[in-house]
C-alpha cells in the first residue's frame with residue numbers, strides 16, 4: 382500500500398540545482414514526511430529545487446501549502462522552486478485554483494533547461 | 503449508474519435459435535430482472551438460447567444459479583443454453599468452481615456456428 | 624425476495640443522521656465510520672472516487688469530489704478533536720454518509736468535535752489566501768469551489784456536519 | 798504488526814464495535830453500514846475491489862474477494878431478516894468492517910438477523926450443489942473456496958458475524 386515516495390537526486394555540480402521526484406499522493410498524511418525531507422534537502426542549500434511531479438497522482442491543500450512554503454523560502458535566497466511536468470490531474474487543480482500564476486511550472490525537460498539557463502546565465 | 507442491461511435479438515428464422523447479449527453485472531439484484539426476461543424469451547420457444555457474455559463484467563452465485571436453471575429447462579426440450587465468449591473474469595469463475603464441465607461454453611462466433619450446426623444437423 | 628428493505632425505515636442511529644432518502648428505488652445510501660487518523664485519507668479517496676465513477680461522473684469532476692471530501696476529512700483529523708475531551712474514545716470518529724441518487728452525489732462529513740461555529744470564512748480566492756500568508760482557509764475554499772452545494776450544520780450535541788453535493792453533468796443541464 | 802485480528806471481539810450494534818486495532822500505524826480499519834437492499838451490492842463491490850486494489854492484490858484475487866463479500870452480503874439481504882421482527886427498524890442493516898494490514902485484508906459481514914446457527918453446510922463442491930438440485934449452498938461454498946480463512950460468530954444478541962480473510966500473495970509465501 383505504498384502510495385507515496387520520494388527520489389532525491391544528487392545536487393547538480395554545475396549549477397547547484399537539485400531534483401526530487403515526487404511519487405504517489407501528497408495529502409495531509411504524506412505531507413509530514415515530505416516537509417521533513419524537504420527541510421533536509423534545503424539544508425544542502427541548492428540554488429534551485431526542481432520537483433518532478435510527473436508521477437504525482439494527487440495533491441491536497443496540505444500539499445499545495447507545502448509547495449507555497451518551499452517557494453517562499455527559496456525565493457528569499459534568490460532561488461526558485463520549479464515544478465516539472467505535473468500530471469494533467471495535478472495541473473488542472475493548480476489552474477482551477479489560480480496557482481499557475483504563482484508557481485513556476487515547466488512542462489518539459491527542454492523548458493527546464495531554458496528556465497535554469499535564463500536564471501543562472 | 504446503469505450496470506446491467508440485456509439486448510434481446512430476433513429469433514433466428516432458419517434454426518429458431520435466439521441470442522441475448524448480457525451486459526454489466528448479474529448479481530443478486532439484477533438477476534430478478536434477468537430471470538423475468540428469460541422467462542419471456544423461453545415463452546417464444548427458441549430451439550437454443552445463446553447468451554453472449556462478452557460484456558458480462560461480474561456474475562455471482564445467483565447469476566450462476568439462473569444459468570443452471572436455464573440449462574435444465576432447455577435440455578428438457580432437447581434444446582441447449584450456449585454461453586458465448588464469456589469475459590476472462592467470468593470464465594475464471596466458471597472454471598474455478600467447476601462449471602466449465604456443466605455449461606456449454608463456446609469461445610468464438612465460428613465455434614458457435616459449429617456447435618449449432620452439429621446440434622441441428 | 625426482498626422482505627428486508629420494505630420494513631426498513633430511516634437513516635442511521637449512527638450519529639443521528641436524518642433520513643432524507645425515503646424508500647426511493649433509485650437511491651443508494653451508505654454510512655462509513657473510521658478513526659480520525661490521516662492514513663485513512665487515501666482509503667476514503669479510493670472509496671469516493673470509485674463510487675463517483677460508478678455513478679457516471681466524468682474524470683475531472685471525480686477529481687473535484689475527491690479533493691473536496693479529502694479536505695473535509697483532513698479538517699476533522701487536524702482540527703475537530705484538538706483539545707476536546709470526550710467521555711468515550713469511540714466518539715473520536717469521522718462519519719461519512721454517501722447518498723447517490725439519479726441527479727447527484729451527496730457526501731456528509733460528520734464529527735463530534737469542537738465545531739466550526741466561528742469558522743474563519745474560507746478564503747474566497749487564492750489572493751485572499753496568500754494575503755493571510757498562505758495559511759488556512761484553502762481547504763474550505765476548495766470545498767466551496769469544487770462542489771455545487773456546501774452547507775454546515777451543528778448538531779446539538781456538538782461537532783460539525785458538512786454536507787456537500789455534486790450534480791451529474793446531464794442532470795444539471797436538464 | 799497486526800494486533801487487529803488477534804484480539805477481535807464481537808461485532809454488534811452500530812458503534813458498538815470494540816476497538817480491536819489499537820493505534821497500530823500499519824492498520825487501516827473502516828466500518829460500513831447500509832440498508833439490506835440488493836441494489837447496494839454493486840456499491841459494496843466497488844468499495845471492496847477499490848480497497849483490495851489499493852492494497853496491492855492482483856486482479857484474479859481481487860475478483861475472489863469481490864465475489865466472497867458479495868455472497869456474504871447477498872445472504873444478509875436474502876436470508877438474515879426473513880420473518881424477523883426487530884424492535885427498531887434501524888436494526889435492519891448490513892454492517893461491514895474492513896481491516897487492511899500489512900499481510901492481509903479482513904472483511905467482517907455482520908447482521909442482526911435470525912442467525913446461521915443451523916446452517917446447511919455450504920456445498921463442498923459443485924457436484925454436491927448439483928445433487929441438491931442446484932439450489933442453495935453455492936454462496937457459502939464460494940466464500941470458503943475463495944477466501945483463505947472464513948469463520949462464523951454468533952453474537953449473543955442475535956445475528957450472524959462472518960469473518961473472511963485473504964492474505965497478500967507475497968505475505969502468504971513468506
Ligand SMILES: Nc1ncnc2c1ncn2[C@@H]1O[C@H](COP(=O)(O)OP(=O)(O)O)[C@@H](O)[C@H]1O
Nearest residue numbers: 698699702703738739742759760761762763783
Ligand atoms: N471539522 C472541523 N472542526 C473544527 N474546526 C474546523 C473543522 N474544519 C475546519 N475547521 C476550522 O476551519 C479552519 C480553516 O480550515 P481550512 O480551510 O481547511 O484550512 P486549514 O485546515 O489549512 O486551517 C481550520 O483552521 C479550523 O480552525
Ligand SMILES: Nc1ncnc2c1ncn2[C@@H]1O[C@H](COP(=O)(O)OP(=O)(O)O)[C@@H](O)[C@H]1O
Nearest residue numbers: 872873876877912913916933934935936937957
Ligand atoms: N446471514 C445469514 N443469516 C441467516 N441465514 C443465512 C445467512 N447466510 C446464509 N444463510 C443460510 O444459509 C443458506 C445457504 O446460503 P448460500 O450458500 O449462500 O445459498 P443460497 O443463498 O443460495 O441459499 C441460506 O439458504 C440460508 O438459509
